Amino acid sequence: MTSVAQRLEGPSPAAEVAMDMVKRGLVALPLGMMIGALFAGFNGAMSVAYGIALILINLILSALLLGWASRISFAAVASVALGGYVMRLALIFFAVWIVKDMSWVAMLPLGVTLIVTHLGLLVWELRHVSASMAHPGLKPKTPRTSSRPVAAGRR
Secondary structure, three states: OOOOOOOOOOOOHHHHHHHHHHHHHHHHHHHHHHHHHHHHHHHHHHHHHHHHHHHHHHHHHHHHHHHHHHOOOHHHHHHHHHHHHHHHHHHHHHHHHHHOOOOOOOHHHHHHHHHHHHHHHHHHHHOOEOOOOOOOOEOOOOOOOOOOOOOOOOO
C-alpha cells in the first residue's frame, strides 16, 4: 500500500504526457493559423497563434509543476494539480485581458482557439496515454510489425 507521503522515483508520467501534448500542439499551430487567417485575415492568424502559444505555455507550466511535485510526494502532486490548474487559468485570463484591446487581436478566433485547442489536444492525447499501472503515462513504443496477414498453414 502506498502512502500519500511517498514520492515518485523516476520521471513524472504527468509531465511526460503534458510535454507530449506540447509536441502535438506545435504540429497543430500552422493549421490553426491557416484557419484563423481564412476566417479573420492576418488578425485571426495572429490571434490563433497567440492562443496556441498560451495553451503550450500552460502545458509546459503544468509539466514543470507536476514534475516538481512528484519528487516531493503524491499529496503534493494532488495539491499542485488542483492549485496549479486554478493558477494557470488565471494566467490565461490575464494574458487575454492584457491584449484584448490591441489592434491585432480578433477575440472570436482567440476564444475559439483557447477552447477547441485545449479540448482537441486532450482528445488527441487519449490515443497515446496508457491506462495501465504497469506503464503510467504514455503507451510504450512497440516496433511495428508487418501488416501482411500470414497465410494459413505457413509461418
